[in-house]
Amino acid sequence: MAKSKLKPENNTVIQQEGENKPQEQVENEHTQQEEEEEEKNFEELGIDPRLIRALSKKSIEKPTPIQRAAIPLILEGKDVVARAKTGSGKTFAYLVPLLQKLFSDMPSKKNLAPTAFILVPTRELCQQVYSEVMSLIELCRVQLKVVQLTSSMSASDLKTALAGPPDILVSTPACVQKSLSSGILLAKAIQDSLSVLVLDEADLLLSYGYEDDLKAFTAHVPKRCQCLLMSATSSTDVDKLKKLVLHNPYILTLPEVGDVKDDVIPKNVQQFYISCSARDKLVHILALLKLELVQKKVLIYTNTIDMSYRLKLFFEQFGIKSAVLNAELPQNSRLHILEEFNAGLFDYLIANDDSQSTATGKNDKENHGAGKKSKKHPKRKLDGEFGVVRGIDFKNVHTVINYDMPRTATGYVHRIGRTGRAYNTGASVSLISSEEMEIFEEIKSILGENDGEDSKFIAPFPLLSKNAVESLRYRAEDVARSVTKIAVKESRAQDLRNEILNSQKLKAHFQDNPKDLDLLKHDIVLSKKDPAPHLRDVPEYLLDPTTQEASKIVKLARAAMGNTNPVRRKGFKGKFRSKNPLKTFSSEGPKRAPKAGVKRKGKDKDEGQRRKKKQSI
Numbered sequence: 027m028a029k030s031k032l033k034p035e036n037n038t039v040i041q042q043e044g045e046n047k048p049q050e051q052v053e054n055e056h057t058q059q060e061e062e063e064e065e066k067n068f069e070e071l072g073i074d075p076r077l078i079r080a081l082s083k084k085s086i087e088k089p090t091p092i093q094r095a096a097i098p099l100i101l102e103g104k105d106v107v108a109r110a111k112t113g114s115g116k117t118f119a120y121l122v123p124l125l126q127k128l129f130s131d132m133p134s135k136k137n138l139a140p141t142a143f144i145l146v147p148t149r150e151l152c153q154q155v156y157s158e159v160m161s162l163i164e165l166c167r168v169q170l171k172v173v174q175l176t177s178s179m180s181a182s183d184l185k186t187a188l189a190g191p192p193d194i195l196v197s198t199p200a201c202v203q204k205s206l207s208s209g210i211l212l213a214k215a216i217q218d219s220l221s222v223l224v225l226d227e228a229d230l231l232l233s234y235g236y237e238d239d240l241k242a243f244t245a246h247v248p249k250r251c252q253c254l255l256m257s258a259t260s261s262t263d264v265d266k267l268k269k270l271v272l273h274n275p276y277i278l279t280l281p282e283v284g285d286v287k288d289d290v291i292p293k294n295v296q297q298f299y300i301s302c303s304a305r306d307k308l309v310h311i312l313a314l315l316k317l318e319l320v321q322k323k324v325l326i327y328t329n330t331i332d333m334s335y336r337l338k339l340f341f342e343q344f345g346i347k348s349a350v351l352n353a354e355l356p357q358n359s360r361l362h363i364l365e366e367f368n369a370g371l372f373d374y375l376i377a378n379d380d381s382q383s384t385a386t387g388k389n390d391k392e393n394h395g396a397g398k399k400s401k402k403h404p405k406r407k408l409d410g411e412f413g414v415v416r417g418i419d420f421k422n423v424h425t426v427i428n429y430d431m432p433r434t435a436t437g438y439v440h441r442i443g444r445t446g447r448a449y450n451t452g453a454s455v456s457l458i459s460s461e462e463m464e465i466f467e468e469i470k471s472i473l474g475e476n477d478g479e480d481s482k483f484i485a486p487f488p489l490l491s492k493n494a495v496e497s498l499r500y501r502a503e504d505v506a507r508s509v510t511k512i513a514v515k516e517s518r519a520q521d522l523r524n525e526i527l528n529s530q531k532l533k534a535h536f537q538d539n540p541k542d543l544d545l546l547k548h549d550i551v552l553s554k555k556d557p558a559p560h561l562r563d564v565p566e567y568l569l570d571p572t573t574q575e576a577s578k579i580v581k582l583a584r585a586a587m588g589n590t591n592p593v594r595r596k597g598f599k600g601k602f603r604s605k606n607p608l609k610t611f612s613s614e615g616p617k618r619a620p621k622a623g624v625k626r627k628g629k630d631k632d633e634g635q636r637r638k639k640k641q642s643i
């Protein structure tokens with residue numbers, strides 16, 4: 027191994043397959059100080075100035091550890107397996123060097139097939155990767171043709187997309203196989219043209235049922251083709267794929283991808299839990315959102331589609347606007363909901379990541395791969411996952427709430443990985459009922475903790491006091507009663523009708539007028555009943571002073587963070603950490619007694635408030 031080129035940075039372990047050195051030895055070859063000195067920027071990694079400018083326009087100024095490790099190797103033409111935790115920047119780790127290669131080595135005009143294939147497991151990811159490539163290319167002002175293929179495309183659409191041919195193809199393996207078997211893509215053309223193959227979210231590709239498609243496709247991948255395999259976890263499926271397509275690859279492992287303790291959870295996500303009965307979850311989540319005890323944007327996970335709509339209807343009565351995202355909605359709508367949420371058009375998204383509850387019954391790998399996978403790998407923990415969780419880059423999500431606990435520990439890791447991405451910080455709050463204690467213990471055990479022990483990693487949520495919950499109980503229970511099963515069923519059907527209409531009728535129009543998409547709203551009110559005006563705002567008298575203070579602190583923290591990426595403001599991160607309200611605040615109230623006068627005032631006001639509350643409820 028050429029040591030000068032392969033120094034591990036930020037504890038990244040770099041090994042070439044077949045190399046005998048134990049990992050610890052490779053890790054220990056370099057001290058922390060050496061690593062800090064080696065924190066190269068994009069320029070020092072040899073990145074084209076056009077790409078550096080493009081990244082900078084996206085507020086990306088310095089490479090993440092996996093990017094620092096992978097980019098030079100990929101530029102050198104090596105096969106690479108990159109394993110790094112979720113949200114660590116793996117997409118640019120391969121996209122940036124791939125584009126740079128295509129810039130400097132413009133694909134031959136004689137090519138009859140794309141020069142680079144990027145294969146991903148879901149349509150959502152296809153769209154996401156496609157958008158990232160397109161925006162980089164546009165910002166660099168370089169002429170490269172990129173297309174995405176999805177299984178819903180007709181043969182003539184596929185033909186049109188592949189005519190040219192494009193330089194980069196983003197697709198699922200099933201769709202490539204469809205194009206191959208229908209003669210739209212020719213095996214010989216792939217053998218002659220393909221130079222780079224990327225398998226993104228590699229740990230999911232096989233479990234989504236693409237094994238046969240991949241085997242058929244890789245038979246045509248020429249030996250000289252550079253293969254890159256990106257994955258958030260290590261698994262036997264990744265090893266299988268590695269054997270299928272890579273030749274003597276460099277294996278980059280960020281320590282976070284170990285299989286125990288803090289290694290699996292992004293370190294910049296603070297994890298909290300609230301223990302309550304299943305019935306009380308509604309009043310707890312209402313308190314979290316309505317009293318602004320969590321920072322926006324908020325991504326809320328449920329395990330069933332009905333529960334998502336129940337929550338949406340419940341929130342609507344309190345003037346909280348939210349959108350629902352699930353596998354049942356048409357693809358165009360799903361992508362658009364994601365776009366709007368990422369663009370900040372609404373603050374609360376209720377996502378359902380359980381393929382078991384999608385109830386469409388279609389055998390569509392791109393949408394329902396997880397369902398298919400469960401037949402093949404009945405014991406795999408990823409079984410319950412659906413395409414809107416893994417790999418999807420939700421932008422600026424500050425809080426993930428597990429309204430329902432995920433069914434697997436792996437599901438938990440990936441859900442909370444939707445916040446705290448790259449250099450950002452985030453928090454997760456899990457509402458845990460007694461029926462969900464088993465999965466909570468399982469999650470704790472993957473973090474390396476023993477059964478029944480208090481968790482060192484997942485702390486009780488400190489900002490929500492019993493008083494605050496009780497102050498909202500009457501209203502919450504009253505509204506909850508009005509959100510009946512029939513109301514949920516009707517609004518689910520209504521939403522589906524709306525979205526199908528949006529999706530089909532407007533598709534052609536939006537292709538010509540993309541800006542009109544902004545007019546399409548996904549967070550529209552579904553309740554038939556108008557929300558009662560008195561439920562919109564929580565009157566001050568319902569709030570105890572501790573909760574008011576907690577809410578103020580959360581708002582201040584949010585304001586202090588502003589809209590900019592903290593990484594861009596030097597020294598900010600450290601400051602924020604030390605003042606992080608979630609670390610220092612407790613709903614039990616401040617330890618130090620407030621000044622006498624202040625206390626009296628608070629107490630008097632409190633009593634007055636209680637009197638008023640009695641009168642009004």
Ligand SMILES: Nc1ncnc2c1ncn2[C@@H]1O[C@H](COP(=O)(O)OP(=O)(O)OP(=O)(O)O)[C@@H](O)[C@H]1O
Binds near residue numbers: 418
């Ligand atoms: N060097 C960087 N500095 C700051 N932000 C970055 C950097 N690189 C990537 N990002 C941002 O970090 C977020 C996460 O990146 P990305 O989606 O590539 O992560 P990932 O490792 O692929 O995660 P997952 O395994 O969940 O797919 C994205 O919003 C991306 O724009």
